[in-house]
Amino acid sequence: MTVQMIRNAEDLAERYDIAIVGAGPAGMAAATECAKFGLRTIVFDENSEAGGQIYRAITRNTPAARPYLGRDYWRGASLWEAFVATTASYVPAAAVWSLEQQDEEAELRVSVSGRSMIVHAKRVILATGATERPMPVRGWTLPGVMSIGAAQIALKSAGLLPEGRAVLAGSGPLLYLYASQVLAAGGVIDAILDTTPRRYWLQAAPHLLPFLISPYVWKGLGLILKVTRAVRVFRSVTALEINGKDRADGVTFTAGGKTVSLPAKSVFLHQGVIPHANLANAAGCEMGWNDRQKCFAPVVDRQGRSTKASIFIAGDGNGIGGALVAEFDGRIAGLAAGLEVLGKEPSEDLRRYGRLRQKALRGRTFIDLLYQPAPSFRAPAEEDVIVCRCEEVSVGAIRAAADSGVAGPNQLKTMLRCGMGPCQGRMCAATVTEILADAQQRPPTEVGTYRLRPPIKPVPLSEIAALPHTPDAVYAVTGTHSEH
Amino acid sequence: MFRSIESPKSRVRVIVDGREIEADVAASVAAALLGAGMTAVRRSVVGGEPRAPYCLMGICFECLVTIDGVQNRQACMVPVRDGMVISSQRGARTMEVGGQ
Amino acid sequence: MQTLPDQEIVVVGGGLVGAAVAWGLARKGLRPLVLDGEDLAHRASRANFALVWVQGKGLGAPHYARWTIGSAKLWPSFSEELKETSGIDVALRQRGGFTFALSESEMGMWSGEVRSVAAALGEDAPEHVLLDHAGTARMVPAIGKDVVGSIYSPIDGDVNSLRLFRALHAGMVNLGASYRAHSDVTEILPKAGGFLLKGAWGDVFAGRVVLAAGNGNARLAPMVGLSAPTLQSKGQILVTEKCEPFFPYTSTTLRQADEGGVMIGDSQEADTSSIATSQDISSVLASRAVRTFPQLANVNVLRSWAGFRVKTLDGLPIYEASPDHPGAYVVMCHSGVTLAANHALRIADAIAGRAATLADARFSSRRFHVSQH
Structure with a gap:
């Protein structure tokens, strides 16, 4: 069996048991679990290739062609292989722009190949992942400035390396991961401007122990050592600004009590990631503030159920845990949603994945607290x-x-x-x-935060207009039951 | 701001603001533009400032370009296709005369 | 919980109506305190269509038609004064407005209404023109073939309603008003020489109180011996990305803001209390917009938006001073943009001057008592 790839809106069915939004680690894992039950499962992914951002281009990359991506990246390949082997339907380049709980089910509106369709599902699993936290500094809108996540996507998906002087600025593990990938691929990073305040080591220190026995520690230390040998690192950077008129040509910042200016053709910014929860927000799921991660995230229970009964949220979209946690989160939500549809009791698998998820979360508190972006950048x-x-x-x-x-x-x-x-x-x-x-x-x-409304991605008027006109809606707009 | 470190596997040709560039068949339009040395792809709607792709993952809407006559498309979400005609944008959407 | 310093006058509600009244009171030298609710309170001011609109209004109620015409005529000087007090230009454009009909029956219904209003107003009736498709296309070449005709009235127009909201807030503060959010008033106790206003946040004593809490007035008005019964009426609009200017006039169902975005309206639902938008309604709105202007087909919608209209039992405003509790007033209406000039310049002046009636006596809520007996 293999997934059924759907590229045209006309090929969508009206109803599915489970609809999953997002084909990153959580989405692929959730689909794999749901499909095991024999449930009619469909995965909508906005990207044209599966993998999400973390496993970007995993369906076509090979260790031989792009060895510099590192061992963790290739874990995505097994997720993709398992997903591809299921009976699920998979719709790439599909933008789900509206989600609404109706009675016991959910209604999705999705744009595929220039046409929008309405699909119903008994349960929906949102696996919409994370976005990079904005890092508003002077000059961040200039051409030549990009997020580090974007630079990494350019590397993963198109083999692009920075040309000319490149500076990374911000906080979080991605600075060092991306720098190490660039170095491994034969590129050069001129400087890293680490904005992590020194005092954050103190706030994180009480949570050091679980971190030390987590897989993060050796990977993290190894990366940092490798990178600091090759790249100038400025620590506790403040007062960062990007210079340039029509494009970036340098950075100015304060470090160690001194103001420093460096020329730069490319400036890459990053200060962690936050849940990408626009669809959950627009669907009316309750959002809650996570003070450790300094972000709003949909409120979910241990199995990913949101405050809307038909909507589950798995992976980074409900709180940042990283790729491995997202994968177990996806399996848990997939199993839990599947069991609900079948009217069955929680299974041993559900408990086992719960334990694995807990293990994968080890060390997270330390990382969250250490890499909390500094207030002056938030x-x-x-x-x-x-x-x-x-x-x-x-x-x-x-x-x-x-x-x-x-x-x-x-x-x-x-x-x-x-x-x-x-x-x-x-x-x-x-x-x-x-x-x-x-x-x-x-x-x-x-x-609080913005209350969002559909469409959560721009949709042409003609696509919305072509969807069914229900008698109630016609009456609400025209005051009569006829449109003509 | 970028250079490609790979020899082309399967190349397509696209036209960008009247200039022909080559891109890998698997690239997004945004990656193709960046790989060809282009950074700013539009002038912003409110202030007329130059803007360039920022997130490459469909979030920021900075990479809006006109692709095959359709305005305001996210260059980072659209894969290149041979013969595609891409143009940078200045400000707000222009109205299409006569409509469909 | 805290007790705020005593106030000479408090305006309950910081929407377009409350802010316009407070702006007008401050302009008269008073120092009103505006008490406003939470960020996600039901706020009609966030969902209005930004029209300064006369055409067809006041069917069976010529006093309302006259009131509306008066406000439209006051608007130019009002917008100038708003700009002086706030530094914000609200982009008033009174270049004329259309009602586009997509069927003969719509044309017949709406033109009948406009004619009836005109007949009741006699010489005071504002100019309007009935146009067929060709006549409409001469003025608006971009219209689609489905537009069978239109009603055009030169007096109609629009503003940038978000900037109007900001201008009123900035202006009223500049003139001496103060503003306090997170101060939902849930109880009003008439006392000697004034009113004690209470909420979860605390309380404040006010010599006088203006209830401008929109649909919230239904609950508050009886506490000062007035009544303000309302009906549920939800409206929804669509908003598009910014486009280059293509439609220099305005209309009841589609307008282009000065910043470029197109607003598409509107709907009326009486049977829902959910503030979420309905995407079924979005489809009908989108379809009518594209039939009216086919060149909008590829324009992207950025969001749908809904709000509850402030709708009294007959849809007309309530302006009333409490006879039982002097110093308490109710000011509420639909069309808070069109009537903003009246509220800021006429209603506020009447309140400042302690007039016994704020406007035409027929806007008193006593009209509902009569009809109930």
Whole structure:
């Protein structure tokens, strides 16, 4: 048996037992579990290739062609092989733009090959992964500036290495992982500007023990050693800004009490990842603040059930755990959703995956606390720094609204348009919450975040118009039961 | 800002703002543009500032370009195809005269 | 819990109506305190269609038609003064508005309504023109073949409603008002010389109180001896990405904001209390938009949005001073943008001057008592 690849909207069925959104580690693992039950399972993935971001291009990369990607990356190949061998349907390049719980089921609206369709599923598993936390600094909108995740995607999927002077800035393991991959591939990184405050080692220290017995420790130390031998590393960097008029030509920052300027043709930024939960948010799933990870995430139980009964959320989309945790999370949600559809009791497998997940989470607290981005990068003070890149709303405008007592992110949106552009707040929501919390001295959990509405990705009017016009909807718009 | 470190396996040709470039068949439009030495792909809608692909994973909407006549497509989400015509954008969507 | 300093006048509600009244009161030298709710409170002001609209309004209620026309005429000077007090240009454009009909029956129904309103107003009726497809296409060449005709009225227009909201807030504070969010008022106790307003946040004593809490007035008005019964009415719109200018006029169902985005409306649902949008309704809205302007077919929708209208039993505003509890007022209506000029300049002046009636006496809620007996 192999997955049924669907590339045209017309080939979709109206109903499935389980619909999974995302084909990264959580999505592929969830689909594999669901399909074992013989349930009608469909996986929608926005990318044209499976793997998610972590296993980007796993379906065509080989260790021979791209050996520099490192051992952890190739774990994705076995996930893909297992997924491909199932009876699930798999729809690449499919954007699910609306999700709604209706009675006991869920309704999805998905755009495939330029056409939107409505699909119903008894259970939905959102495996929408993570996005990089925005890192708003002066100059971050200039060409030549990119996220480190993006640079890594360019390497994984297209074999692109930085050309000319390249600087990495921010915090988190990805700085060192990406640097090591670049070095292994024969590239050069000029400098790493590590913005991790020195005091964060103290805040993380009590959680050192589980970290020391986790697999992270040796990998992490090995990477850092390898990279620091080859690359200049500036630590406890503050006051970072990117210079340049029409494109980046350098960086200026403070480190060790000195202001330093370096030329750079490419500047890559990263300060960790946060759940990509736009679809869950728009579906009305309750969101909660995770103070250790400094982000909003959908509220889920141990098996991934959200506050909407038909919607499960697995992997980084419900809180950051990394690829291995996401995989077990996906298996757990897949099993739990499958058992619910079949009306069966929790199985031993479910408990076993739960234990594996716990093991994979070991050391996470230490990493979360050590690599918490510094407050000055989460809630910048520089008034001219752009926060909402789409509507070009600055720190100063947001802080002024905060000072005048704006009720929260949604009123702020009304006032300033931040979050109203095509990215639908993906690039500014986290920063807006943090700035309001900082300026109004309120906890982020109270400040809240944007309430989103479909479509969560832009969809042409003609595609929406071509979907069925129900009598109730016609009546609501025209006041009559006929459209003609 | 990038260079390709691989010899081409299977190449396609696309037209970017009237110039022909080569790209790997498996690349996204954004990766093809970056690999060809292009960074800024548009002028922003509100302030007219130059903007370039930022996230390469469908999140940031900075890489919006016109592909085969369709405006505001995310270059990072669309695989290249031989003969594709890509153009950079300036500001807001222009209206298509006459419609469909 | 805290007790705020005593206030001479408090406005309950910081939406378009409350902010316009507070702006007007501050303009008259008062220092109103605006108490507003939470970030995710039901807020009609976040879901309005931004029209300054007269056409067809006031069917069977000529006093409402006159009230609306008056506000539309006040708008130019109001927007100038808003700009002076806030530094914000709200992009008022009164270049004329269309109602596009996609069938003969729609054309017949709407033109009948506009004619009836005009007949009741006599010489005061604003100009309107009935156009067939060709006549419409001469003015708006981009319309689709499905547009059978339209009603055009030169008096109609729109503003940038988000900037209007910000201008009112910034302006009222500049003029001396103050604003406090997270201060939902749940109880009002009439006391000697004023009112004690209470909520989970604490309380405040106010010499006078203006209830501008939209649908929330239904609950609050009886506490000051008034009534403000409402009906459930949910409206939904679609918003697109920004486009180059293509439609210099405005219309009841489709307009282009000065920033480029296209707003597409609207719907009416009476049977739901969920604030979430309905994608079934989005399909019908999208279809009508593309039939009206075929060149919108490829334009991307960025979001759907819904809100609950402030709808009284007859759909008309309530403006009333409490006879039992002098110093308490109810101000509420649908069309908070169109009527913003009236609220800021006329209603606020009446309250500032302690007038016994705020506007035409027919806007009193006593009209509902009569019909119930």
